[in-house]
Amino acid sequence: MGFPDLLETVPDLGEGIRGRLTANQPLSAVTWLRTGGPAQLMFQPADEADLSAFLKKLPKDIPVLPVGLGSNLLVRDGGLEGVVIRLSARGFGSIEEIGGNRLSAGAAVPDKRLAEAAAEAGLGGFAFYTGIPGGLGGALRMNAGAHGTETRERMVELTAFDRDGNRHVLTNADLSYAYRHSSAPKDLIFTAAVFEGVPRDEASIRAEMADVAAHREKAQPIREKTGGSTFKNPPGTSAWKVIDAAGCRGLMVGGAQMSEMHCNFMINTGDASGHDLELLGETVRARVLKHSGIRLEWEIKRLGRFGPEGPVEPFLGEEEEAA
Incomplete structure (x- = not known):
């Protein structure tokens, strides 16, 4: 289900704007996890002047969210209300x-x-x-x-x-x-x-760059649909270590999985929904909290409305009990 078209509800919004405006743009096409609902309106400004002009015209009650290459982003299945601004390579x-x-x-x-x-x-x-x-x-x-x-x-x-x-x-x-x-x-x-x-x-x-690239190739599931590191490293340890200790390496929820190669990387194995991915992440957080008392913090940004499957509660709603 899409959102009302802002170009119709705010008729003069596109006047004089040189960049690209797309209503109900599917965000699964631009996020590395390849899932999630649409942006109500996506704007790709031509340059800084175009961006400034658009923001000055946009009603202040309409939310605005910048989205980059989408590598560190989990968009929920209900999509993002308001305007998603994605800077183009040509202009920026x-x-x-x-x-x-x-x-x-x-x-x-x-x-x-x-x-x-x-x-x-x-x-x-x-x-x-x-x-x-x-x-x-x-x-x-x-x-x-x-x-x-x-x-x-x-x-x-x-x-x-x-x-x-x-x-x-x-x-x-x-x-x-x-x-x-x-x-x-x-x-x-x-x-x-x-x-x-x-x-x-x-x-x-270049020798240093080659070492960095080789390490990434060896240690991270770079050929999978992933958002990079899922959780921030807790003080004094690494996220992957506490995830592994809690038995979450390879853990799956629907089409979402914690990578067998690097268990702080969440991957879409092919047909994961945003709900699958977020539920997997909160399952991992709950298990780590129960096992070690550590409250992992998300590094991946989770944004948008929940879809028909409903919300996913932090720590599966059991944070106080586990604590």
Whole structure:
């Protein structure tokens, strides 16, 4: 079941807008888990000016959500109400050397492409992005990291637009970065950022990138429909270790499974619904809580309305009993 067409209910919404507007866009086509309901309206702006103009026209009671490459996203079966903004590679996918060991990059740039551009420029410190299957917008928002390095160590400043279409420039300090977290207001849409590296010879950078890629190939189910790491690492341990100890390696709910290769990776084996995937995740959280007393936190973002199967309760609704 779709949503009412916003282009009909807000008749002048598309006037003067140069980007692409699509009503009831299926999000299963753009998320790596390949499941979930539609976006009421998807907007792919042509550039920053187009994005600003659209936000200024959009009624303030209509929700807005930016979605990047969809690698870290579980969309529920009922879909997303309001407007999903997806930045295009054409308008937000450029990378430029700007001097001072710095690169300017659009938020639609895939993480691994920034690593490649940095290598070509002889800038070290970006190889970790080779192993992160997402885009820079998401990396900036959640302080993505791997192999001992995080986004906060490379980001200098970023450009963002608020719900009213106003442009802002935020420094690294403004984001108050922490593990898989930034303090940026939720309504900000990141469009570009400046990153700084350290001079290194290209051969050594590429050797490091190759090591990161080889590790990912060996340890992660990269050829499956997955959203990457499902849960954040608890203090003092790894999520996969407590999941494995609770007997959840290979656990299945419908078409959803915790990977046998890396049990902190949730995969869609072929026909999983959003409900299957979220129920699997909450089953794992409940079992880990019961086994070790650890409350795993989701790293994958779960968004949207629940479908006809109804809601999935956190920890299966048994958090207090297990505690």
